[in-house]
Amino acid sequence: MKNSILSIIIFAVMLVLSNEVAAQKFPGLDKSPMDAATYPSSYRVIDKKVKVIYSRPQLKKRSLAKLAPAGKIWRTGADEATEITFYKDVVFGGKEVKSGTYTMFTIPGDKEWTVILNTSTNVWGAFFYNESDDVVRVKGTVSKANKSIEVFSIVFEGEDDTFNMYLGWGDTIVTVPVKG
Structure with missing residues (x-):
């Protein structure tokens, strides 16, 4: 009887230890969590025209000018550079763009921002940005938000094949x- 109790105790201890070894360590929420924006934005629509995957930095009492300086290339978000996928050919900012996935960079300015679609995908930040990989550069108009936007955001709004992409921060x- 002592041997069976001892065997059960040893088995229980080994079982507990084996779970400890196999336990996964999952990271907490990222400081700039990844998000996606689509058009149409309804999740029930199967025929999407565009999807953007980006990370959402927060101002946290810092200035936009410090985080995305005017006149300098910016990854348009945080962490990995923002990727935009067009599911069919579109006219983006007045220029024709073939369907496909591109990295989206921006150059902030006071009255307009340059929005760049680039063929280099799966890149971290703008550290390896290469202008020779640009597909198009378009101008985005700047307006003032009614109230401050704490977390960088991208949304699409419009009707049918005519819509706008908005970057807010x-x-x-x-x-x-965008027309598609």
Whole structure:
């Protein structure tokens, strides 16, 4: 009887230890969590025209000018560079763009931002940005937000095949028209 109790105890201890070894360690929420924006934005629509995958940095009492300096290339979010996928050919900011996935960079400015679609995908930040990989550069118009936007955001709004992409952060909203 002592041997069976001892065997059960040893088995229980080994079982507990084996779970400890196999336990996974999952990271907490990222400081700039990844998100996606689509058009149409309804999840029930199967025939999407565009999807953007990006990370959402927060101002946290910092200035937009410090985080996305005017005149300098910016990854348009945080962490990995923002990727935009067009599911069919579109006119983006007045320029024709073939369907496919591109990295989206921006160059902030006071009255307009340059929005860049680039063929280099799966890149971290703008550290390896190469202008020779640009597909198009378009101008996005700048307007003031009614209230400050704490977390960098991208949304699409419009009707049917004519819509706008909006980038919002701080008191800045950048608008790029899209037709698809």
